[in-house]
Structure formats: C-alpha cells, structure tokens
Amino acid sequence: MQDTPEKPAKAKKPQKLRARLPRGLGDRGPAEIAATRRMTETIREVYERYGFEPVETPTMEFTDALGKFLPDQDRPNEGVFSFQDDDEQWISLRYDLTAPLARYVAENFDSLPKPYRSYRAGYVYRNEKPGPGRFRQFMQFDADTVGSASPAADAEMCMMAADAMEALGIPRGSYVVRVNNRKVLDGVMESIGLGGDENAGRRLTVLRAIDKLDKFSAEEVKKLLGPGRWDGGEEGKGDFTKGAGLSIADAHIVLGVTEKRDDWREAIAAADIYLAKSETGQAGVSELEEIAKLVEASGYESDRIRIDPSVVRGLEYYTGPVYEVELLLDATDEKGRPVRFGSVGGGGRYDGLVSRFRGEPVPATGFSIGVSRLQAALTMLGKIDTKPAFGPxxxxxxxxxxxxxxxxxxxxxxxxxxxxxxxxxxxxxxxxxxxxxxxxxxxxxxxxxxxxxxxxxxxxxxxxxxxxxxxxxxxxxxxxxxxxxxxxxxxxxxxxxxxxxxxxxxxxxxx
Incomplete structure (x- = not known):
C-alpha cells in the first residue's frame, strides 16, 4: 500500500508588533514643537539680556557625578536610568542640568572666566513612577552663575525669573517668584532640637508639613507637625498621616517662621525673632533681607518677587537661598475640576556641588524653568497657540x-x-x-x-x-x-x- 504524502506544515503568520509608548513619555507633533521653540527662544533672549552665554553638556554622565544629590535615594542609580559601560563604570542619563554643569565647570575650571555665567536647555530623565504631571522625560532651561557668593547673584536669578515669565506672556499678578533660604529652615530645625543625622527622618516630616501650607490651613499643618492628621478632618475619617510629633511650642516656632506675609519686612522680622538663638538661621535671615533690598531697589515689588519662608526645595544640594516660580492663574481640566499648577520653575544656591570635584569652596547659584510643565500649563490656559502652523x-x-x-x-x-x-x-x-x-x-x-x-x-x-x-x-x-x-x-x-x-x-x- 502506497503511503499518502504528508501535507506541508502551514507557515505561521508572523506576529505583528504592537505599536505602543512607554508610560511617562509622550510624542510631540509640529504645533507643540513650534510652541516649544517659541518658548525657548523667548527664554534665551531674556537669559542673554542678563549676560548669560550658552553651553551644552552630554545627556549622559558618570553616575557618581549625580549620585547622592538625587532625592530620596539609597543606591547609586536610584531615580536615574543607568547602565554599566564595558569598563564597568556606571553611566546615567542626566537627572537635571545642574549636576552636569558642576562637572563641566570643575573639569574646565582654570580656563573659564569667574564668575562663570551660562545657560543651557535640554531634556532630563527621571526613573520615577509616572503619573499626572509627572514624566520620565521633560525639558528644562537653566541659567547659572558659578564663582560668586554675593546675594546679588541670587537676587539676579529671581529678577530674571520674573522677566522670563512676563516675556512668555504671563501678566504681572498671575505669577510670583517665592524666595526662601535653606539656612532659615535649618535654623528652624536647630531651634526645635531636630539637628543632627539622628533626626533626619523627623526633619523630613517637618519639611513635608511646611510644604503643605499652600494646600492646607495653618491649623491643619499644625496637626501634621504634631500627632498627625485625618484626611476627612475628623478622627477615623479618611486616611491618617502620621505627624512629626512636635510639641505645641515647637510647632508654634515652625509656623511662626513660615507663615505667609505680604510685606517682606514682616517676614524677616518674624524669622529674626524666632531664630534669635540660631546662628545658621540668623545668617539665612540676613541673606534674605539683602536679596529683598536688592530686588526692591530694582523695582521688583512683592507682586513679582516675595519673601516666603515656607518654600521647601526638594534637592539636597541647596545650601542657601532657594526660589520657586508659582503660577497663580485659575484653570479647570476637561471635567471642570479646578487645576493648581504650582511650581513651574525654581532653583537656588548650591555652594557644595562644584566643590565635590575641586576640594575647595566654589559658590554657585542657578535657576531652572520647567519648559514642559510650563508649556502644559499655558496650553491649558489657552495662552499658547495650538493650531498647526501653515505648511509649505x-x-x-x-x-x-x-x-x-x-x-x-x-x-x-x-x-x-x-x-x-x-x-x-x-x-x-x-x-x-x-x-x-x-x-x-x-x-x-x-x-x-x-x-x-x-x-x-x-x-x-x-x-x-x-x-x-x-x-x-x-x-x-x-x-x-x-x-x-x-x-x-x-x-x-x-x-x-x-x-x-x-x-x-x-x-x-x-x-
């Protein structure tokens, strides 16, 4: 009997690759790119008017150049995207534009003019959990002065930030540059007995509570400084946030210094009283007072630049004045819910960052505009033309x-x-x-x-x-x-x- 020939196996249809984008990233079309180009050109013109010149640093740096200055990290590459080179050196995508600048200045220190004034724009990368308004890749535009310890350098950053906002079409009264000093916050911690490494955890809890003053009333923040707070307002309602466990007297000191005041003289006077026994705190108060006098002399009133001791900047490398640009415009999302934009830029003094490479004191201060975040805010507010540009x-x-x-x-x-x-x-x-x-x-x-x-x-x-x-x-x-x-x-x-x-x-x- 003749065998029946077997049918050839049917070839499997190749699996089609599914087009998809990783979370925390976004594609951009011509209209959005054109809007970004207009924004960065406007910012560049303001920065150059202040005498800053461009410099570019690579997207990648040795991880130890960024290392411990990343927030909330306990591993060398926590918070950054890293890989190991063939020589077993760890390399990371830059987390911000400041740490790479510090490396650049240190490496070219003898050939650069001091103070060294530069600006740079580019994408930065965060290995963090993405969410609404939190991206793994976004654009920043920085300006820095390296080699000057003068409060005038910090005051200049604040004035330049205000000028940049108005050049971008944000009217006066719709933004504010809020200024504080990390020495003031360190003085607060000394005054309530939370100095030293052993109190690092409680200090962080206190700082997080202070950071809520924009969102909660002073009474609610007092709960976060003390035993804790229920989200529902009453015991047993909503989630419970454990507090810092401060006494009523210590909570009074914290709130006394960080209370918002329209007149910078009142803010300085209050901080001066509460921090009378802290040498660090007094130094911070003195620097804030000098900055306030400088910006006021140049015509920048409190509707543009405001002394605000409640400002808490997250990065650990700040050593003195810190500043944030906050949008005050009201908006609603597509579902009609109110949207609070918060900070769209910030910076501060980081006198220790270049010093890590040099082994000697190198004062520095800088400011960064979150271009991606600001563009998203201005688009929602209808202040950016989203219509596609005319083609060819x-x-x-x-x-x-x-x-x-x-x-x-x-x-x-x-x-x-x-x-x-x-x-x-x-x-x-x-x-x-x-x-x-x-x-x-x-x-x-x-x-x-x-x-x-x-x-x-x-x-x-x-x-x-x-x-x-x-x-x-x-x-x-x-x-x-x-x-x-x-x-x-x-x-x-x-x-x-x-x-x-x-x-x-x-x-x-x-x-």
Missing part, C-alpha cells in the same frame, strides 16, 4: 512627463525663501493632491496644465480663502466676490511674486 506651498503634478518643470518651480520658490514641496504621491488625480495639500495645511497650491504651459502661466489656488468660502452660508454676492480671488493665473515669471502676495495677505511668514 504645494506644487502639484498635472502631467507626469513634466516632473522636471514642476521641480524647477519648487526650487524657484525655495531659492526665494518660501517653503515649498513637490507632490510626491501618486498623481493619478488632482483631487487627491488638493486633499493632501489641505492635510499639510498648505496656504496655497500651484497648478500648471498643458493650457497654462502653452500660455506661459501658472494657476495659484488660495486654500486659506477657499476654506473661508466653504463656510459662507447664503451670502451669494460675497461668495462670488471672493471666489475670483481664490484662484488666479499669473505669468510663470511672476510665480514668486504671486505666491508672496497670497502669503502676505493672510499674514503667513515666508522667510
């Missing part, structure tokens, strides 16, 4: 045999500084080409068929006006009047002038 002029292909003629038109427009492209899809019909131009948000298209070629002409179709005509309802006279403007023929030699006329009419920048 599209030269259509009427006759496949004349591609060289159409490409010459494109080159002519480009040489005149006008964005232009040749339609490179399948030119089987003009309708598809016009739909493509619409999707590219093109201001106009150029058409040349055999008849126009014979007469030495080109047809210019104004797509912006055409879109307006499509919205007209019932007004026949207006429609007919504008219809003649939406499509014009010009001599081929006048191509550039004809296109410029359309672009200028609609305010489209062409150079």
């Amino acid at each position: 002029v599209v030269v259509t292909v009427f006759d496949r045999e004349r591609i060289a003629d159409y490409q010459k038109m494109v080159a002519t427009l480009r040489n005149a500084g006008i964005r232009a492209e040749l339609y490179l899809g399948n030119p089987k019909n003009m309708g598809n080409q016009l739909k493509y131009a619409d999707r590219r948000n093109s201001p106009c298209v150029i058409i040349q068929g055999g008849d126009e070629k014979a007469l030495g002409e080109v047809l210019l179709k104004d797509l912006i006006l055409g879109a307006e005509l499509s919205k007209l309802e019932g007004d026949r006279d207006e429609y007919l009047a504008k219809q003649g403007e939406a499509q014009v023929k010009v001599a081929e030699a006048d191509l550039v002038a004809g296109v410029r006329k359309i672009l200028d009419k609609h305010g489209v920048k062409w150079n």
